[in-house]
Amino acid sequence: MFTVAIIGRPNVGKSTLFNRLVGKKLALVDDTPGVTRDRREGLANLGDLTFKIIDTAGLEEGDSASLPGRMRAQTEMAIELADAIFFIFDSRVGLTPDDRFFAxxxxxxxxxxILIANKAEGxxxxxxxxxxxxxxxxxxxPLSAEHGDGFAxxxxxxREALPEATEAPAEAGEGEARPQFGEDEDGSELDITKPLRIAILGRPNAGKSTLLNRILGQDRLLTGPEPGLTRDTIGIDLEWRGRKVKMFDTAGLRRRAKVEDKLEKLANADALRAAKFAEVVVLLLDATIPFEKQDLTLADLVEREGRALVIGLNKWDLIEARGSKLSELREAAERLLPQVKGAxxxxxxGETGDGIDKLMEAVFRAHVVWNKRIxxxxxxxxLAGALEQSPPPAVSGRRIKIRYMTQLRARPPYFILFGNQLDALPASYERFLVNGLRKAFDLPGVPIRISKKTTDNPYKDRATRQR
Structure with a gap:
């Protein structure tokens, strides 16, 4: 695996680019220059390339014993370790004397x-x-790390800077260059050595704390018939069947219009933050009154945050005619939550402990799917079969052309389509592709992201692109 170091003076957007490439906010980002001091490493994904990326401190002149000097020494070490360099300047400011010095x-x-003109939007x-x-x-x-433009x-x-390390596929095609993809294998970003982060969300009094107490085997959390007992989000480390887990019990979430108390607002914000940083979210429903409007709102929030979803029907011991009721509720989930179909x-x-083993098994399976790489x-x-089965529609007499696709990253599965006129691709056709991906590659219950790049084929050589 090759390594790329991001270099530039302070406040040109190095950490923003780093976060965009690793797919998560690992590095602090602020308008104040000098937020990053140490070098930070992460695993970057760009198209079908995976590589190590190093975020560095902004280059500043200074004595070697001073703080700027020590920061520069860290950056110089990153340059030494790297196989290639992303040198960034702020295109809105233009070149400065510092840019020229450090160039x-x-x-x-x-x-x-690779010279990157960041903030090139507008x-x-x-x-x-x-x-x-x-x-x-x-x-x-030209690039906008903040808005995600220019990454193709x-x-x-x-590819051009490191042709051997990136191993560009051969060209072929019917009158135009097209990638030939090798028989590479499916992969995963799953790391079972790290604790699996699970957040439990639900309306007040759905039984979240009772469930977590049952999983822990002790009365660790305050429970009772009164809704809203839990205010702070509580994170608890445990092992389940030999697997390290960190579970977050959260405040019950009501509709925003009903939340007036400042403390409840803070608790809600904390609960939503837990969902954002979890990997799998258990949406706990009261089986006696399931799929209320707020339940659907919470499921939609989980999808928007890109988390894997498992739906728990709590208080099942209070349900009669359980077989027919379960079929009914599973059909309702498919109908009401198409964005996470198959969850x-x-x-x-939570009161008796029945079904908890199956819940945790479902959580672990969902986590595997969420990390899946195809x-x-x-x-x-x-894609070739899908396009043959149902070609994209024509726009202004010209048919939309999809050339190829690749998975940019997992957690959740995120794909990029390359082709012509993709801005005009209807939402209905995008749903057709999402549903096809979900079925063909067994991706139930996780959000699927698709972005579109209307651009020249990046596998063409430079001479071809410049003609």
Whole structure:
């Protein structure tokens, strides 16, 4: 695996780019210069490329014993460790004397270098990107790390800078260059050495604390008939069948219009934060009054946050005619929650402990699916069949053309389509693709993200692109 270091003066957007490439907010981001001091490493995903990325402190001049000097030493070590360099400048500000000074530093490193004109959105940013040619470091790649623009061009530039390490597929096609995907294998980002983070969400008095107490085997959390006993989000470490788990009990969430108390507002914010940083969310419903409007709102929130979802039907011991009732509720889940189609629905009782084993098994399975990576070759074989079965519609007499797709990252599964006129691709066709992916690659109960890039094929060589 190759390594790329992100270099530049303070406040040009290095940490924002780092967070975008690793797919999570690992690095602090603020308008104040100098927030990053140590170098930070992460696993980056760009198209079908996976590599180590190093975020560094903003380069500043200073004595070696001073704080800026020690920060610069960390950055120089990152340059030494890297196989390639992303050198960033702020295209809205344009080139500064510091940019020119440190451009000489990275030039002396004699390593493959990609010049990035960050914050290139808008006319001012676009004009400022052109100044990058003055550095003599090659063609600048206009990018907006904050808004996610320009990453197809960055992908192509990285392929060109490290051709052997990135192993570009061969070209072929009917009159145009198209990628040939090898028989690569499916993968996963699952790391079972790390505790699985699980948040339990639900309306007040759904039995969240009672359930967690039963899982723990002790009265760790305050419970009672009064709704709203839990205010703080409580995180508890435990082991379940030999697997490390961190479970978060959260405040019961009511509709926003009914929340007037400041303390409840803070508790709600804390609960939503727990859902955001969890990997799997158990949405606990009261089986006697399931799928209330607030339940559906919470499920939608889980989907928007990109978490895997498991639906727990608590108080199942109070239900009669359980077989027919379970079938009815599973059909309701499919109908009411199409955005997380196939999410497991598990009947249980926090009071008696029935069904908890099945709930935890469903959580572990959902976590595996959430981490799943699908081989590019398999994706494009499936895509060819889907396009043949139902081609995209025509727009203004020209048919939308989808060339190929790749999985950008997992957690949740996130795919990119490349082709022509994809901005005009109807939402109904995108749903057709999402449902097809879910069925073909067994992705139940997790959000599926698709983004579209209308751009030249990044596998074309540079000469072809410049003609």
């Amino acid at each position: 000489n530093l990275v030039r002396r490193a004699n390593k493959p270098l 006319r001012v940013g676009g004009a400022g990107a052109i100044e990058g040619y003055d550095l003599g470091l090659g063609d600048p790649v 061009e960055l992908y192509a530039a990285l 497991p629905v598990v009947p249980l009782s 081989a590019t070759a398999k994706l494009n074989r499936w």
